[in-house]
Amino acid sequence: MAVERPVRLVLDASLLLDPVEGGGTGEVAPALRPGAEALLRRLRYSNLGVAICGPKEMPMNVSDFLEKTANVHSFGYTLLPAPSGHVLLDESMLEWSRSSSCFYATSRVDEDLFSALQSHKWRVIAVDNERGTEDSGVVNISKLEELLLTLATLIKKEIASSSVLMVGYAMKQSREQDFAKRGSFPLYPSKNGLIFVPLSFELPLASQLNEVDMILHKMTDEIVSIDPNCSISFPKGISFSAGMSEIIRFMEEYPDFCIIDPFKNISPLLDRLQIQEILVRLQELGTEGRPKLRAPHSLKVKNFHGSELQKQLAETNLSFPLIVKPQVACGVADAHNMALVFQVEEFSNLSVPLPAILQEYIDHGSKIFKFYVIGDKVFHAVKNSMPNASLLKSSSGDEPLTFNSLKTLPVATKEQLLQNRVQDNRSLDIDVVEKAAKCLKESLGLTIFGFDVVVQEGTGDHVIVDLNYLPSFKEVPDSEAMPAFWDAIRQSYESKKGKGQT
C-alpha cells in the first residue's frame, strides 16, 4: 500500500469468497460472497489502509481473482506464507504493525496465525466461524454486515478520546457512493473526530444505535409512497421503507437521541406548497436599495380543467408562461416531472402529477445560483439553466414543454449562452442571499440544505425557486465542502446535546 495510513485492515480471502462457488478451491470460477462487494465498496473510501490476503498455496485462478478484486478497489494484495513453515506473517504485515493499528478479519480459524498476529499487536476479527474460537483476544461476529460497525467501535476504543463521535448514516446507495467518493464518510476519524458507519437495515437497529452517537439520514430516499390526497405533514400521508419506519419508531421511543435532522423539520421540504409559504415569509427581510428577494408567484391546483384554471389564474394575478411542478417536491419517482406552459389549452393532457403548483416563469438569462447551507457556512455555485421563455416557446410549437428537471432540463445552448454573456447585466447580490440563508437556517432548523436562486431579467429580483434537504453540493470543491460538512454535523450534535433535542 503506497499511502501511510494510521489504521490497516487485512481481509482474509475466506471472508470474501463465496463458499457456494467453491470457496477458493479453484474448482469453479471464484466469486464474492453476498455482502462482500458492498463491504469492499465502502472500505475503499474509508480512509483505512486495506489489503486482501490469501494463503500462498491458493489455486492460480483464485489468486488472480483476489488480486484483481484488490486492484479494482485500490487495495493492497498480499500472500500469507504456507502454514507449515515457522514464519506465519508476511514481512509487510510485520512492518505495518510497527507504524499502524492493525486489524485482521477472517472467516477461517487458524489459532497459530491468530496468536502470531496478536503477538505483533494485531486485532483479529473472526466472522461467522462455524466453530468459533476460544481465544479471548479474538473478536467474534456472526455476519459480514457487522464488520464495519465492529471496526468503527474498535477504532473508537483504540483512539480512546471522548471527543470522537460515531455517525450512523442512512441514504440510498447512489447518494452514499457519491458522498463516499469525496471522502465524506471516513471510518478513521475526520479531522474533527467523526467516524461514519452505514446503518444496515439487515441488522437489528437497536444494537447499531447502541454504538453510534447520532443518525445522519436522507429520509426522502426511503419513501415508498405519498398519499396525494393528504396534506403532507410528517408522518401523515407518507409511507416509508421497513428500515426507515424502524428508525422513526426508535426516535419516537427515544426522542433525545441525536438525529440530523429531525423528521418534522425536513417534512415541509417535501411539499412545494409549504416551501412557497416559507419563502413568502422571507420577503419581509427586504432592505431599501437592495434587490428584492422573493418567492415566485404561485398557485396550487388539484386538476388541469381549463375554465376553472383560467378563473383561478385571474384571481391570483398569474400570467403565462407558467412552470408547472408536482406539489410533492422529492422522494417519489415523478417529483421532478415538470412542464413549461404557454397558454391554457396546453393544460389538457398535461403529464405533470397532481396536485401541482403553477409558478410564474422567471426569465433569468439561463443562469441559476445554487446555494448550499452547510452548518454555519454558505456556499454557492453558478450553473447553466433554462433560457428565457421566448427562446423556449419558439422550439415548442403549440405544445407544452415537458421535462424531468434532474434528467432532461432544457438548458440554454452554447449560442444562447454566448448571447447572454453579451447582454449580461444581471448580478447577484450575495449579501442579500446570505442573509436569507441565515434566516432560512433558523426557521427551518436544518443542518444542511440547499436552495436555487434566479435573478429576474429587468427587475433584478432575486427569486428562490427551490429548497432541498441534504443536497449533494457537488459543485462545492471537496477541500471546502468536507470540513464544512463535518463541522456542521459536529456542531449540530453539540448544540442538540447542549439544549436537549426538541
Ligand SMILES: O=P(O)(O)O[C@@H]1[C@@H](O)[C@H](OP(=O)(O)O)[C@@H](OP(=O)(O)O)[C@@H](O)[C@H]1OP(=O)(O)O
Ligand atoms: O438522487 P436524486 O433523488 O435524484 O436526488 C437529487 C440529486 O441529488 C440532486 O443533485 P445533483 O446530483 O443533481 O446535484 C439534488 O439537486 P441539488 O444538489 O442541485 O440540490 C436534488 O435535490 C436531489 O433530489 P431530491 O433530494 O429532491 O430527491
Ligand SMILES: Nc1ncnc2c1ncn2[C@@H]1O[C@H](COP(=O)(O)OP(=O)(O)O)[C@@H](O)[C@H]1O
Ligand atoms: N419559477 C421559475 N422560473 C424560471 N425557471 C425556473 C423556475 N422554477 C424552476 N426553474 C428552473 O427549473 C429547474 C427545476 O426546478 P426546481 O424547482 O429547482 O426543481 P427540482 O426540485 O427538481 O430541482 C430550476 O433549476 C430552474 O432551472
Ligand SMILES: [Mg+2]
Ligand atoms: Mg432545484
Ligand SMILES: [Mg+2]
Ligand atoms: Mg428540489
